[in-house]
Structures are given as structure tokens and as C-alpha cells.
Amino acid sequence: MILDQLVQASQQRVQAVPVRDRAKRIQQARKMTTPVLSFEAMLAQPGLQIIGEVKRASPSKGLIAAEFDYLQIAQDYVAAGIDAISVLTEPRYFKGQLSYLQTIAQTVSVPTLRKDFIVDASQIASARIAGASAVLLIVAILTPVQLQTFITLAHELNLSALVEVHTTAEIKQAVAAGARIIGINNRNLKDFSVDFATSCQLRQAVPAECYVVAESGIQTATQVQQLAAADFDGMLVGETLMRAPDKGQAVMQLRAGVRG
Numbered sequence: 001m002i003l004d005q006l007v008q009a010s011q012q013r014v015q016a017v018p019v020r021d022r023a024k025r026i027q028q029a030r031k032m033t034t035p036v037l038s039f040e041a042m043l044a045q046p047g048l049q050i051i052g053e054v055k056r057a058s059p060s061k062g063l064i065a066a067e068f069d070y071l072q073i074a075q076d077y078v079a080a081g082i083d084a085i086s087v088l089t090e091p092r093y094f095k096g097q098l099s100y101l102q103t104i105a106q107t108v109s110v111p112t113l114r115k116d117f118i119v120d121a122s123q124i125a126s127a128r129i130a131g132a133s134a135v136l137l138i139v140a141i142l143t144p145v146q147l148q149t150f151i152t153l154a155h156e157l158n159l160s161a162l163v164e165v166h167t168t169a170e171i172k173q174a175v176a177a178g179a180r181i182i183g184i185n186n187r188n189l190k191d192f193s194v195d196f197a198t199s200c201q202l203r204q205a206v207p208a209e210c211y212v213v214a215e216s217g218i219q220t221a222t223q224v225q226q227l228a229a230a231d232f233d234g235m236l237v238g239e240t241l242m243r244a245p246d247k248g249q250a251v252m253q254l255r256a257g258v259r260g
């Protein structure tokens with residue numbers, strides 16, 4: 001199963017770094033005083049915020065962008081008025097790099113999200129050191145103790161945690177672990193099938209005190225309208241924007257849905 005492979009690859013990368021060095025990285029991140037652009041404050045703005053994703057490839061689609069000038073893409077997103085940027089940092093299946101996030105975070109003035117398969121606290125520390133505002137934590141790949149520990153660490157480091165769920169049961173687990181931002185993924189990570197209806201179906205199971213983001217498979221202004229009507233705070237859009245030759249126009253088309 002592919003999700004297991006992704007998790008295993010992530011664990012191997014983590015374990016390649018000696019425990020002592022990982023612990024030092026966490027200490028280094030704890031001492032950081034550089035300000036963080038708040039991902040949560042971005043979601044607190046009125047309306048539906050757009051999080052654009054910088055993604056070169058994916059396990060289900062293979063290479064998405066033949067030409068991949070990640071910084072240019074990020075700058076085009078920002079010029080188009082995007083509210084935040086998600087950067088895939090998983091190297092093997094998504095052809096990402098943490099350095100992409102670092103360069104983007106140093107250059108743009110919107111919050112950035114580290115999109116990876118986080119299985120160790122040191123990856124959260126690395127995100128903070130690279131200048132990210134938030135990390136993705138996937139409920140399906142973590143134990144309850146890990147989830148709670150990672151959410152707490154993210155908050156201690158002044159990072160937001162976007163806690164990804166795919167079922168009502170996972171929403172309950174996320175909230176119990178202290179999640180403040182829930183990401184409902186329309187993509188089933190077990191078989192990679194996408195069903196846009198998932199986000200709207202699960203929306204009502206998210207408690208009112210949490211922010212909520214719809215993820216994956218968002219393509220049309222009509223879908224955006226549905227998300228806005230269902231009172232989502234944000235939406236995460238990857239492929240639709242990555243494949244668009246004109247990012248400005250693509251973002252405008254999505255926003256047309258927000259305005260109705």
C-alpha cells in the first residue's frame with residue numbers, strides 16, 4: 001500500500017539523522033526568536049482563504065510540472081493575491097525539498113505550510129528553522145500520543161498545525177489531540193481516489209472553535225461556491241493551479257466562486 005511506503009520512506013529519512021542531532025535541532029528551533037507569519041491569523045480573515053500549493057509531482061499523477069521554477073510559481077501565486085503557500089517537501093514521491101520552502105519563505109510575505117509526511121518531532125523543528133508558518137499533521141499515519149505531542153510542539157514553536165482528516169472518527173481524534181485547524185482531505189490517502197463531496201459532508205462534524213480547510217480536487221468556481229456556503233475558512237489547491245499556465249487568471253477564476 002502506497003501510504004505505508006510514503007510513511008516508511010519518511011521514517012528512513014528521519015532515522016538517517018542521528019538521534020542526538022535531531023534533539024539538537026529541536027533545541028535550536030525552541031530558541032528561535034524570529035517572528036512567524038501566522039497561518040491561523042490568515043485563516044481568521046473573513047471569507048474563504050486560498051492556499052496555493054507548490055507541487056512538482058505526486059504518486060498518483062507522476063510529474064505535474066515539467067518546468068518547475070518553484071520560486072517563480074510562489075511569486076506568481078502571491079502576485080495573484082493568494083493568501084498562503086503550501087510547499088511539498090517530500091523528495092521521493094512528490095519531488096519536493098525543504099530548501100524550496102526555505103527559499104519561498106524568505107522571499108514571499110504570506111504564511112507557508114510544510115507539506116510532508118511528518119513522523120518525527122525533528123521534522124517540525126526543521127520546518128520552523130526553514131521559516132515555515134505551519135506543518136501538516138496527518139491523523140491517519142500517527143498514534144494518538146504522537147498526534148498530541150506534535151501538535152503541542154508545533155504550538156510551542158509558534159507554528160500552526162493543519163491536522164488532516166478523512167473521516168468523522170479522525171475529526172474526533174484530531175480535536176481530542178488539541179487540533180485548532182482541521183484539514184478535510186477529499187483525497188483518500190489509501191487509494192488516492194478523490195471525492196469532492198467529502199469536505200462538505202464532514203464539515204458539520206468539525207466543532208465551531210476550529211478553523212477548517214478543504215483539501216484536494218478543487219477545480220471549479222462552483223465547487224468554491226459550495227465551500228464558501230459551507231463556511232470553510234480556507235481551501236488548499238494544488239494541481240489546478242500548478243497546471244494553469246497563467247496563475248493570475250487561475251486564482252481569479254477560483255475567487256469568482258467566493259464572490260458568487
Ligand SMILES: O=P(O)(O)OC[C@@H](O)[C@@H](O)c1c[nH]c2ccccc12
Pocket residue numbers: 053055115116164185187215216217218236237238239240
Ligand atoms: O492537487 P490537489 O488535488 O489540489 O491537492 C492538493 C493537496 O490537498 C494535496 O497535495 C494533499 C493533501 N494532503 C496531502 C498529504 C500529503 C501530500 C499531498 C497532500
